[in-house]
Amino acid sequence: MDSSQGTTTHFEKEKTSFDTKAVWRTFWILLGITLFELIIAIIYYETQFFPKHILNGVFVIMTLAKAFFIVAEFMHLGHEIKNLIMTIAIPACLFIWFLIAFMWDGSSYHELRMRYDSYQYEQSKTKVVQPEKHEEGKKPGKE
Numbered sequence: 001m002d003s004s005q006g007t008t009t010h011f012e013k014e015k016t017s018f019d020t021k022a023v024w025r026t027f028w029i030l031l032g033i034t035l036f037e038l039i040i041a042i043i044y045y046e047t048q049f050f051p052k053h054i055l056n057g058v059f060v061i062m063t064l065a066k067a068f069f070i071v072a073e074f075m076h077l078g079h080e081i082k083n084l085i086m087t088i089a090i091p092a093c094l095f096i097w098f099l100i101a102f103m104w105d106g107s108s109y110h111e112l113r114m115r116y117d118s119y120q121y122e123q124s125k126t127k128v129v130q131p132e133k134h135e136e137g138k139k140p141g142k143e
Helices: 020-047 052-074 082-126
Strands: none
Touching: 020 052
């Protein structure tokens, strides 16, 4: 039985639905976000109008927005059921929390270590070491 006799297979009946409009919409959104980031960076480079920490915050937010659009459209996660989305999103959020927590802990350890080392440094500067006086004929450390 071939398809010329009027019978079709299941695969021939099912049409693949690839929404090119959604892809182009995502492309234009990503392009707009990237151009916005570029314009802000150029303005900062030329005038230093914004404080650096605010600029970094804007870049992080824009990068997360771009990541959302990429994952939702090109990885097809935006078209899945909510349980699958949560199965992927919650461990990703926990991993980001994990990275932030360890960087915070490492920074705290570094600051404490620097405080401890500077204390030892200050103590060694103020402490005057007197050489031991030895009687003639006796070796140091022996009575």
